[in-house]
Amino acid sequence: MIVGILKEIKAEENRVSMTPAGVEVMKNNGHEVLVETGAGVGSGFSDEDYVQHGAKIAASNKAVFANADMVMHVKEPQPSEYPLIRPGQIVFTYFHFAASDQLTRAMLETGATCIAYETIENPDGSLPLLTPMSEVAGRMAAQQGAKYLERAQGGRGILLGGVPGVAPATVLVLGGGVVGTHAAQMASGLGAKVYLLDMSLSRLRHLSEIMPKNCFPMMSSPATVRELVQQADVVIGAVLVHGAKAPKLVTREMLATMKPGAVMVDVAIDQGGCFETSKPTTHSHPIFEVDGIIHYCVANMPGAVPLTSTIALTNATLSYAVAIANKGWQQVAGENAGVKAGVNIVAGKVTYRGVAEAFGMDFVPVETVLKTAL
Numbered sequence: 210m211i212v213g214i215l216k217e218i219k220a221e222e223n224r225v226s227m228t229p230a231g232v233e234v235m236k237n238n239g240h241e242v243l244v245e246t247g248a249g250v251g252s253g254f255s256d257e258d259y260v261q262h263g264a265k266i267a268a269s270n271k272a273v274f275a276n277a278d279m280v281m282h283v284k285e286p287q288p289s290e291y292p293l294i295r296p297g298q299i300v301f302t303y304f305h306f307a308a309s310d311q312l313t314r315a316m317l318e319t320g321a322t323c324i325a326y327e328t329i330e331n332p333d334g335s336l337p338l339l340t341p342m343s344e345v346a347g348r349m350a351a352q353q354g355a356k357y358l359e360r361a362q363g364g365r366g367i368l369l370g371g372v373p374g375v376a377p378a379t380v381l382v383l384g385g386g387v388v389g390t391h392a393a394q395m396a397s398g399l400g401a402k403v404y405l406l407d408m409s410l411s412r413l414r415h416l417s418e419i420m421p422k423n424c425f426p427m428m429s430s431p432a433t434v435r436e437l438v439q440q441a442d443v444v445i446g447a448v449l450v451h452g453a454k455a456p457k458l459v460t461r462e463m464l465a466t467m468k469p470g471a472v473m474v475d476v477a478i479d480q481g482g483c484f485e486t487s488k489p490t491t492h493s494h495p496i497f498e499v500d501g502i503i504h505y506c507v508a509n510m511p512g513a514v515p516l517t518s519t520i521a522l523t524n525a526t527l528s529y530a531v532a533i534a535n536k537g538w539q540q541v542a543g544e545n546a547g548v549k550a551g552v553n554i555v556a557g558k559v560t561y562r563g564v565a566e567a568f569g570m571d572f573v574p575v576e577t578v579l580k581t582a583l
Contacts, residue, residue: 210240210241210278210279210534210535211240211241211242211243211276211277211278211279212235212240212241212242212243212277212278212279212280212281212530212534213242213243213244213245213267213273213274213277213279213280213281214226214227214232214242214243214244214245214248214259214264214273214281215245215248215273215274215280215281215282215290216245216246216247216248216270217248217251217282217283217284217512218270218287218289218290219284219285219287219509220491220493221491221492221493221509221512222251222283222284222509222512223251223252223512223515224251224252224283224509224511224512224515224518224519224522225248225249225251225252225254225283225515225519226281226282226283226302226522226523226526227242227244227281227523227526227527227530228249228252228254228519228520228523229249229254229258229259229261229262229264230262230523231523231527231530232244232259232262232263232264233262233263234527234531235263235527235530235531235534236262236263236264238531238534238535239535240531240534241265242259242263242264242265243264243265243266243267243272243273243276243277244256244259244264244265244266244267244273245266245267245270245272245273246266246267246268246269249519251515252515252516252518252519253515253516254519270290270293271293274290274293274294274295274298275293275295278298278299279298279299279300279301279530279533280294280298280299280300280301281301281302281526281530282300282301282303283302283303283509283512283519283522284302284509285302285303285304285305285309285312286300286302286312286315286316288311288315291315291316291318291319294316294319294321295319295320295321296319296320296321296556297320297321297322297556298319298321298322299321299322299324299533299538300316300321300322300323300324301324301326301526301529301530301533302325302326303325303326303327303339303342303479304316304323304325304326304327304553305325305327305479305480306323306325306553306554306561306564306567307453307454307480307481307563307564307567307568308454308479308480308481310568313554313559313564313567313568316554317557317558317559320556320557321554321556322538322552322554322555322556323552323553323554323555324533324538324548324551324552324553325551325553325561326338326526326551327339328451328550328551328553328561328563329529329548329550329551330451330546330550330551331547332546332547336387336451337525337547338522338525338526338529338551339449340387340525341518341521341522341524341525342511342518342521342522343386343387343388343391343449343476344387344388344391344521345510345511345514345517345518345521346388346391346476346510346511347387347388347389347390347391347392347394347395347447347476348391348392348394348395349510349511349513349514350388350392350395350445350447350474350476350510351369351380351392351393351395351396351399351401351443351445352395353472353474353495353505353507353510354369354380354396354445354472354474354505355369355378355396355399355443357472357496357503357505358378358442358443358470358472360470362496362503363470363496363498363503364470364471364472364503365442365468365469365470365471366470367442369396369399369400369401369442369443370400370401371400376402377400377401377402377423378401378402378442378443379401379402379403379404379440379442380392380393380396380401380402380403380404380441380442380443380444380445381403381404381406381434381437381438381440381441381443381444382396382403382404382405382406382445382447383406383429383434383444383445383446383447383448383458383459383483384406384407384446384447384448384449384477384483385405385406385407385409385412385413385416385426385447386407386447386448386449388447388449388476389405389407389445389447389448390405390420392445392447392476393405393420393424394420394421394424396424396443396445397420397421397423397424398421400423401423401443402423402425403420403423403424403425404424404425404427404437404441405420405424405425405426405427406426406427406428406429406433406434406437407426407428407429408429410428413426413427413428434458434459434463435463435466438459438463438466438467439466439467439468441467441468441471442468442471442472443471443472443473443474444459444467444471444472444473444474444484445473445474445476446458446459446473446474446475446476446477446482446483446484446487447477448477448483449477449480450480450563451563453480453563453564453567454480454481454567455477455480455481455482455483456483457482457483457484457485458483458484459473459483459484459485459486460485461485461486461499461500464486464499464500464501464502465500467501467502469501469502470501470502470503471502471503472502472503472505473487473502473503473504473505474505474506475487475505475506476510478506478508479508482506484504484506486499486500486502486504487504487506488504488506489507489508490504490505490506490507490508491507491508492507492509492512492513529541529548529551532545532548533548538552539579542579543579549575549576552575552578555573555575555578556578558571558573558578559572559573560572560573560574560575560578
């Protein structure tokens with residue numbers, strides 16, 4: 210199989226979907242890897258690095274799309290790429306379809322097979338290809354919250370961890386999954402008072418055992434959120450509903466009860482955001498203010514630390530890419546229920562229930578498509 214590694218063209222996205230070391234593994238499995246020129250520069254990898262590990266360099270994304278059987282991205286295809294995607298071509302990347310009607314309809318029209326990193330599952334229901342970027346984003350969320358609390362950034366002028374004799378900041382983390390746990394760990398490590406909310410009692414028991422003493426895991430409810438946002442200096446939105454839009458946990462009305470200069474970091478913005486007032490921002494213009502509350506809603510947070518993120522992403526995705534290249538997506542999906550869960554769109558049909566429900570589209574189970582293909 211010819212595997213194409215594309216240069217990211219989304220604003221300020223410096224990651225790349227495969228390291229040179231990953232290319233060598235693909236080559237050792239008998240596959241040709243076509244890397245768009247400059248694809249790795251933002252992550253510190255030159256074209257020569259890729260060539261030394263066995264890749265061929267393509268002069269443009271058009272050449273990659275025209276020749277590759279499977280193309281890999283980090284972020285979702287952009288509108289300028291839609292016409293380049295071929296029927297039957299495998300597109301393997303983060304899609305977050307439920308957050309974008311435009312993207313979903315565009316991919317349906319291409320006739321491609323769209324396999325989403327974020328919905329591939331482990332047997333226990335965890336998300337192995339979302340986890341590494343969630344770890345990065347969670348840790349960054351605490352850092353960004355601390356930074357934008359600074360008065361020079363428009364915040365309240367509070368040091369997250371305080372100092373002896375001065376109380377630390379209060380951080381509210383909504384969601385006790387991978388993002389929320391890492392955000393809470395970082396904020397706790399910096400000395401903040403942290404409330405970590407989740408709706409799973411078993412998860413809260415686990416968090417109570419592993420989190421430091423300045424982190425307080427609590428059962429989430431609308432009443433609890435309303436109460437704690439009033440105390441919070443930083444609110445981190447870290448909720449995830451697999452393949453579906455994030456619920457709106459903080460309303461516009463709640464902002465009026467918050468401390469002026471408080472900071473809200475919406476890590477769920479890729480799935481539509483979990484604050485009613487959220488809208489996507491970029492690394493060059495990361496924040497905006499609503500009712501005196503700072504909102505940080507960068508949709509590709511791990512792109513700010515691309516070397517770390519690219520290596521972590523390749524560590525997670527490579528074995529899946531090799532399997533798909535070795536056997537074809539149909540056989541892999543037939544053998545592996547977790548990969549089957551990653552197949553969101555095939556030949557103009559929505560094969561992931563959460564995406565179909567988000568836009569009122571017809572849902573076709575992957576099994577039906579596989580039977581047709583076989």
